[in-house]
Amino acid sequence: MDRVTNLNDSTHNFSTPFCWELAQELLSTYGSPLYVYEGDRLRQTIERITKAVSYPRTQFRFASVTNGNIALLKIFRSSGWGLHANTPGDIYLGLKAGFDPSEIVYSGSNLNWAEMLQVLDWGVKTLNFDSIAQLQLCCEVFLDHAKARRRKDKDVNLRLGLRVNLPETGDSRIGVRPEEFADAIALAGEVGLKLGGLHFYRGTGTNATTAFTQVIDTVLATAQKLPDWEFLDFGGGFGYPYHHGGAAFDWELFGAELTDRITRLGREIDLVIEPGRAAIAGCATLLAQVVSVKWQAEKQIIGVDTTVANLSVPSVHGGYREIVCWKKTDKIYTTDICGNTTYSRDYLGKNCQLPALEVGDIIAILDVGAYGYAMSSHFLHRPKPAEVLLENGTHRLIRQREDYSVLLTNQVLDN
Numbered sequence: 001m002d003r004v005t006n007l008n009d010s011t012h013n014f015s016t017p018f019c020w021e022l023a024q025e026l027l028s029t030y031g032s033p034l035y036v037y038e039g040d041r042l043r044q045t046i047e048r049i050t051k052a053v054s055y056p057r058t059q060f061r062f063a064s065v066t067n068g069n070i071a072l073l074k075i076f077r078s079s080g081w082g083l084h085a086n087t088p089g090d091i092y093l094g095l096k097a098g099f100d101p102s103e104i105v106y107s108g109s110n111l112n113w114a115e116m117l118q119v120l121d122w123g124v125k126t127l128n129f130d131s132i133a134q135l136q137l138c139c140e141v142f143l144d145h146a147k148a149r150r151r152k153d154k155d156v157n158l159r160l161g162l163r164v165n166l167p168e169t170g171d172s173r174i175g176v177r178p179e180e181f182a183d184a185i186a187l188a189g190e191v192g193l194k195l196g197g198l199h200f201y202r203g204t205g206t207n208a209t210t211a212f213t214q215v216i217d218t219v220l221a222t223a224q225k226l227p228d229w230e231f232l233d234f235g236g237g238f239g240y241p242y243h244h245g246g247a248a249f250d251w252e253l254f255g256a257e258l259t260d261r262i263t264r265l266g267r268e269i270d271l272v273i274e275p276g277r278a279a280i281a282g283c284a285t286l287l288a289q290v291v292s293v294k295w296q297a298e299k300q301i302i303g304v305d306t307t308v309a310n311l312s313v314p315s316v317h318g319g320y321r322e323i324v325c326w327k328k329t330d331k332i333y334t335t336d337i338c339g340n341t342t343y344s345r346d347y348l349g350k351n352c353q354l355p356a357l358e359v360g361d362i363i364a365i366l367d368v369g370a371y372g373y374a375m376s377s378h379f380l381h382r383p384k385p386a387e388v389l390l391e392n393g394t395h396r397l398i399r400q401r402e403d404y405s406v407l408l409t410n411q412v413l414d415n
């Protein structure tokens with residue numbers, strides 16, 4: 001583990017996450033491109049979100065769909081958060097990171113029989129279903145599982161919930177309409193289970209706090225249609241201010257309003273909050289190096305040693321990530337940052353405002369902690385970058401860089 005001497009930089013004009021000397025040291029130690037996570041910053045964000053919701057029966061569950069690196073999952077665990085799993089793979093990684101199954105909430109979609117059995121076998125007890133068909137499958141698998149293992153009594157502590165589909169919050173394929181609740185309650189009752197949970201997911205990534213606060217009353221009224229209601233899972237979907245200085249989700253306002261409304265109900269329900277990007281986006285930077293420079297009239301076209309396959313969000317799925325460098329200058333140019341392939345969408349950033357760059361300069365793509373590495377792929381046949389964690393003035397590798405051999409994984413070569 002190497003010692004970091006200075007995390008602050010006083011010589012740049014851009015808002016870089018750490019000093020140039022450190023960026024240089026990291027790239028010479030681990031190679032380029034490189035995902036760099038700031039552990040201390042992650043812990044601060046977790047603490048801020050945790051403090052914002054003062055309702056005493058709140059459980060935070062990190063939505064690892066955004067980032068499945070085990071070293072980072074361990075930071076959430078040591079900060080007192082559990083895990084939110086969208087898929088069995090999320091659960092698998094969560095267990096490897098040391099989460100107890102009781103700290104994992106599953107709210108996903110479209111499992112088959114074997115997957116449902118696997119989830120129950122792993123011991124996950126809190127499950128939110130997005131359709132009556134998935135609830136029915138769970139009940140059938142539960143019965144079978146119980147019979148096979150003679151563990152019916154022990155397994156009755158399953159906490160089942162439904163993801164609600166509220167027409168007021170927009171059109172969505174996911175979720176169960178309140179008018180279907182009666183059928184769902186009857187189904188669970190047939191196998192001796194209760195439906196005690198309501199899961200609500202407002203939508204992805206909005207920074208408009210009122211989009212969440214305005215629906216609290218509707219969500220609580222809907223939850224009370226479940227006679228055995230005992231827990232509310234309020235999602236995910238909280239925004240992150242990728243445009244620095246732009247609109248930001250107001251955790252304190254949201255936490256105060258939610259706490260107030262639930263407290264006023266006068267019943268002891270558990271509250272689950274499962275932030276993804278809001279918790280982890282801001283702690284990571286993708287470092288890359290300039291490999292070519294050309295000009296098209298006044299526009300600077302910069303080629304870097306990474307690609308949208310290493311960070312697929314901005315140009316493939318939309319969205320914006322700020323790109324900065326460490327050059328001190330008065331003169332900036334409209335710049336496209338292009339990946340190292342000819343794929344037509346291989347832009348890491350378009351119309352960025354940057355100084356004239358040279359081959360070998362380092363650029364930093366900010367706020368890539370969520371849906372960054374997690375959505376990277378082998379499209380374009382470029383191996384994935386390494387991941388490094390900065391913590392307590394040190395840095396360490398938390399995922400190896402891939403080499404070309406990964407492109408052969410699972411290929412059948414001798415036929």
Ligand SMILES: Cc1ncc(COP(=O)(O)O)c(C=O)c1O
Nearest residue numbers: 063204205236237238275276277
């Ligand atoms: C049920 C659920 N919870 C939480 C999340 C995390 O969402 P976000 O990163 O927008 O907070 C997702 C994302 O797909 C989800 O489906």
